[in-house]
Amino acid sequence: MSTIGIAIVGAAGYGGQELLRLVATHPVFRVVHAGSRTHGGREVSEVLPQLQGFYRGLRFAGVETGIPAEAAAVVLAAPHGAARTLWPEIVAGRPDLRVVDLSADFRLKDRAAFDAYYGGAHPSLDAALDFVYGVPETNREAIRRARHVANPGCFATGAVLALAPLAEAGALRGDVCIAATTGSSGSGAEPKEGTHHPERAQDMRAYKVLAHQHLPEIEQELRRISGGGLFELSMVPQSGPFSRGIFTVAQLRVPDGVDAPALFRARYAREPFVRLRAETPALRHVVRTNFCDVAVVQKGTKVAVLSALDNLVKGMSGQALQNLNLMFELEETAGLLVPGANP
Amino acid sequence: MSTIGIAIVGAAGYGGQELLRLVATHPVFRVVHAGSRTHGGREVSEVLPQLQGFYRGLRFAGVETGIPAEAAAVVLAAPHGAARTLWPEIVAGRPDLRVVDLSADFRLKDRAAFDAYYGGAHPSLDAALDFVYGVPETNREAIRRARHVANPGCFATGAVLALAPLAEAGALRGDVCIAATTGSSGSGAEPKEGTHHPERAQDMRAYKVLAHQHLPEIEQELRRISGGGLFELSMVPQSGPFSRGIFTVAQLRVPDGVDAPALFRARYAREPFVRLRAETPALRHVVRTNFCDVAVVQKGTKVAVLSALDNLVKGMSGQALQNLNLMFELEETAGLLVPGANP
Amino acid sequence: MSTIGIAIVGAAGYGGQELLRLVATHPVFRVVHAGSRTHGGREVSEVLPQLQGFYRGLRFAGVETGIPAEAAAVVLAAPHGAARTLWPEIVAGRPDLRVVDLSADFRLKDRAAFDAYYGGAHPSLDAALDFVYGVPETNREAIRRARHVANPGCFATGAVLALAPLAEAGALRGDVCIAATTGSSGSGAEPKEGTHHPERAQDMRAYKVLAHQHLPEIEQELRRISGGGLFELSMVPQSGPFSRGIFTVAQLRVPDGVDAPALFRARYAREPFVRLRAETPALRHVVRTNFCDVAVVQKGTKVAVLSALDNLVKGMSGQALQNLNLMFELEETAGLLVPGANP
Amino acid sequence: MSTIGIAIVGAAGYGGQELLRLVATHPVFRVVHAGSRTHGGREVSEVLPQLQGFYRGLRFAGVETGIPAEAAAVVLAAPHGAARTLWPEIVAGRPDLRVVDLSADFRLKDRAAFDAYYGGAHPSLDAALDFVYGVPETNREAIRRARHVANPGCFATGAVLALAPLAEAGALRGDVCIAATTGSSGSGAEPKEGTHHPERAQDMRAYKVLAHQHLPEIEQELRRISGGGLFELSMVPQSGPFSRGIFTVAQLRVPDGVDAPALFRARYAREPFVRLRAETPALRHVVRTNFCDVAVVQKGTKVAVLSALDNLVKGMSGQALQNLNLMFELEETAGLLVPGANP
DSSP states (O other): OOOEEEEEETTTSHHHHHHHHHHTTOSSEEEEEEEOTTTTTSBHHHHSGGGTTSSTTOBEEOTTSOOOTTEEEEEEOSOTTHHHHHHHHHHTTOTTOEEEEOSSTTTOSOHHHHHHHTOSOOTTGGGGGGOEEOOHHHHHHHHHHOSEEEOOOHHHHHHHHHHHHHHHTTOOOEEEEEEEEEOGGGGOSSOOGGGBHHHHTTOOEEOSTTOOTTHHHHHHHHHHHHTSOSEEEEEEEEEOSSSSOEEEEEEEEOOTTOOHHHHHHHHHTTOSSEEEOSSOOBHHHHTTSSOEEEEEEEETTEEEEEEEEOTTIIIIIHHHHHHHHHHTTOOTTTTTOOOOOOO | OOOEEEEEETTTSHHHHHHHHHHTTOSSEEEEEEEOTTTTTSBHHHHSGGGTTSSTTOBEEOTTSOOOTTEEEEEEOSOTTHHHHHHHHHHTTOTTOEEEEOSSTTTOSOHHHHHHHTOSOOTTGGGGGGOEEOOHHHHHHHHHHOSEEEOOOHHHHHHHHHHHHHHHTTOOOEEEEEEEEEOGGGGOSSOOGGGBHHHHTTOOEEOSTTOOTTHHHHHHHHHHHHTSOSEEEEEEEEEOSSSSOEEEEEEEEOOTTOOHHHHHHHHHTTOSSEEEOSSOOBHHHHTTSSOEEEEEEEETTEEEEEEEEOTTIIIIIHHHHHHHHHHTTOOTTTTTOOOOOOO | OOOEEEEEESTTSHHHHHHHHHHTTOSSEEEEEEEOTTTTTSBHHHHSGGGTTSSTTOBEEOTTSOOOTTEEEEEEOSOTTHHHHHHHHHHTTOTTOEEEEOSSTTTOSOHHHHHHHTOSOOTTGGGGGGOEEOOHHHHHHHHHHOSEEEOOOHHHHHHHHHHHHHHHTTOOOEEEEEEEEEOGGGGOSSOOGGGBHHHHTTOOEEOSTTOOTTHHHHHHHHHHHHTSOSEEEEEEEEEOSSSSOEEEEEEEEOOTTOOHHHHHHHHHTTOTTEEEOSSOOBHHHHTTSSOEEEEEEEETTEEEEEEEEOTTIIIIIHHHHHHHHHHTTOOTTTTTOOOOOOO | OOOEEEEEETTTSHHHHHHHHHHTTOSSEEEEEEEOTTTTTSBHHHHSGGGTTSSTTOBEEOTTSOOOTTEEEEEEOSOTTHHHHHHHHHHTTOTTOEEEEOSSTTTOSOHHHHHHHTOSOOTTGGGGGGOEEOOHHHHHHHHHHOSEEEOOOHHHHHHHHHHHHHHHTTOOOEEEEEEEEEOGGGGOSSOOGGGBHHHHTTOOEEOSTTOOTTHHHHHHHHHHHHTSOSEEEEEEEEEOSSSSOEEEEEEEEOOTTOOHHHHHHHHHTTOSSEEEOSSOOBHHHHTTSSOEEEEEEEETTEEEEEEEEOTTIIIIIHHHHHHHHHHTTOOTTTTTOOOOOOO
């Protein structure tokens, strides 16, 4: 099979590093451009020692270097806010270029929601209308046809997959309480106070309580799926003392007669990357994989849904690759079907 | 000041070890009996190397040894189910003996609730009526007068302190969704699958979803405080990859006009061991202390309350010592007012 | 390419689980038998949830089930001591069966060394003479021709790879001080006191100081390589608060004129799984990979060599697979050339 | 007993925070000045939430504020390099002021050693001759009489206590190989690449191999104790995935006839903060305490000594407090005799 060239903008960040890790064993995609603001000119495997022995000869391209013509797709793995600025330049004269943006810049269709949670100038916000929201499990056909995909946030992926079967069945109503815990790699490659090891090593804390910026995209997607829906989400994001993973707990009440576990079994029976668990998912079983494991428990009309995923894989670069597989009509699981580990 | 002798039954378990740690620097209490099923006859500081240099000469007493007369109080730190069996023997002929039981055996007044969550024979369940539920912040005066105190569960302490101010104000209504995460020491000193380091080190998972045995005692205490109350609790307990601590998230809707943060500020202004935080509590600041740190966030009528405590201290042996201080008319904070650390 | 069937004895232990994880994406090997003392009859992917979606239909075989004829190779992943008992039964009538034993039962050629460090009856110790010691980097050609390979211990792999270039060059002399730290998965799947999470989570300690049972196999291999050699090893094994990995520090003095870094550069230039680092290897870059990263620092005649590997991969099942690749004349790196991650 | 005022310069760093934690329960010392470059004017317990409920009213003093007259002692907890600059100002007109410097600025008597490992201008290097090296176990009487104490480095404390009994007995000879592992809090309060949680959480790596700046002070102290001595130290410092602690392994050969364990038993029998362990010390038992636990294993003439301490307590602020206790003729253990914990 011939290869398909992809470019990564922001390849030295955690999203970019993870994509490089995954593409290294992908049967079709080949990295033809690894852009980096800070490492332009240096060998990729020297800057990123985990890649020593891979990508021989590939060097980071500085910001002055454009996306090469041999790239059929580009993954924007730059910090939030960069994609919106780079946008005109990236797509200029490349109507066929497939784009997956890992940032939040093109996820929200609603300017008010964008302004409320992100703010700042957004010269290309109209382009968001052209982006497809990249959860394959809820949006597969649109992604196949899309040129531009807005890759969802990590919390958003965990929450959407935990609630989509209820939304589709019209069973998402009333208050939905989400408490989700993220690993430290979600904060990115730059050392910060919140990821300072001495203080994070055995800590747990919350942040952006009832105010996390992934809320509007979760709502947007669940309302789209449910065709509206009288539900209201609240979310308490927590920081856990682990490196990778998001563990999500959603609690809600379903209408009388709804059998939530049965809905999930039917809905996810054929999904390659969603696995149902009897009692609970566990982060350790999904870390470094593209799986999102889900469990549903119901007592009367009370339902708890739990989901676990790796924030850098199914919550970011693995899902981007899954989307690219769809956009290029490859096997959806290509390069991604790798088992997890236990210890 | 003269000393007061206390006996510990089950002194080699984690509850007992923590009590030994705390009593070592207490100005009044002195351990006169450290009971252990398995270590009878051995030096305490040899079995528990962290205590080397303390308790010189103290040896564990085997089960055949009764509570000595010089003990004015006994702390039952045996596994759940043991206290109910030992009960008649412990109190026989000792009407004045103060007892703090760390187990669940005497917490519930309602036999149906006990049977639903614990089951098994309970020859002394009537004695539970005589026990005071040992959360000093909600029950201080009763504890002062009590001979027998049922020390609350670790999850229960975190949840009760997160919700008591709302319950007292009549603002606890409707569905209350609790998601709480515990450290591994909550499982006790015996190695188990769930505390096997290779699988716990970077994991997160849930257990007893919507079915944890601390639910009925939380309900019992909050209903007592609120004088009834039309609320319904659900709880998803999670296991986190840290050794000590419980981090609790409660989400609910309050009646119009309720200013939840103001209620908490007023209610906890004078509590020595509850500290209000602006944004979030953090486990690292309470670990190895008797503090329970709390934060309250409100958006419209949606409220999130977060609490953090050390499951072995405020969630167990520290709270037992706080109760003993009250029962013996000592300074409530004696031996417990030690600051936490940051890294 | 047609497939080659392999059998795993002890497939539910950590060595077996890791082999199942690796073989799942191997291009040639196919698991035809997964033996387990305790899980006979159960679905592999139900007992090991990380494998859900893989090995559909494969069930664990109980101990009463023999190695099937379609297995061209067997990996013995049973606890130490089991292989020696099973040996006659496994090879009876199967002269061509390739065997890789993960245990220590057939590593030592010298009965006195075996008795000193392991002891117990060993009815098949003579068979050890027929086993090749399975470090491909020092023993590649012998492994290619071997029917039976004794896979090295995890500490032994780290130490042999850290010292082999010096041994080959005749520069291994005098006292060699090894201090190595292992992750908790090295203790196996069974919960034990030493792997109890509350006590291991932030701990560090040593064990079997100057007396670890991997010492004689390290010595045996280094003496074989060096053709004797006037050196004496000492080793202090430590337990670290991480799940996977062995980090080895060896300190020694080399003869005047020896340029240790140059020896390593020359020796490991073409090894696919040994990577030289400028300053230090890091566990995080080798975890879940078959790489052993090495750094060498020299000041005058003092030399420090550091190596890092994943105890379950290069220290165990990955190396077993590398050996099997060699034994079946496949590409040595087949199924093993996967990059590590950074966070 | 009346109180003694102490001032802390650099009180918001990890050394300062730890000293504030320890002094909070000290029977005699009282913090009268908490200096901070960055937090001048802010409440201590607001900047450091672990101290909420303590030090009510105390505010950080900016750099423009001098040491107040009511301070009988000052602890310099500023970054390395600051003390040497501040020195003239601090001692001007205060001949009686007791000073404990936590930095390396005044530890080395030898300018060549200082320049080789630290470099940079040192306007006050002569003052170092007046400083006493602050390991109470080896230097108790000199500390009692000292006005100025140079508090040892954390690695240095672990190594000196592991080797002092051999040095005193004239048994420290030949090559001494040290491999020591530090927790992340040793890097200080400022987030850095090396303490970025996603990369440190389960990692192990080395740094400054054979070149750590604590080597010359270890040598200086051991040579002083041994009266010279034909030994040569090498050290490989490692970074472990824990927050607090230093675990040190020293391997060496002793002269024939030396019984190393007996030397240690005799030497440390009466030391209040050094505890001998039978097999190994463990970090978890010393964390947050001022203890240094030590074990000695001997096979023939090979000896391994292991020590474990908390880098912020016995390796820094606890030892500073122990030194202050001596300098003010208080009980040496005042405020420091607190047991450790197990989980």
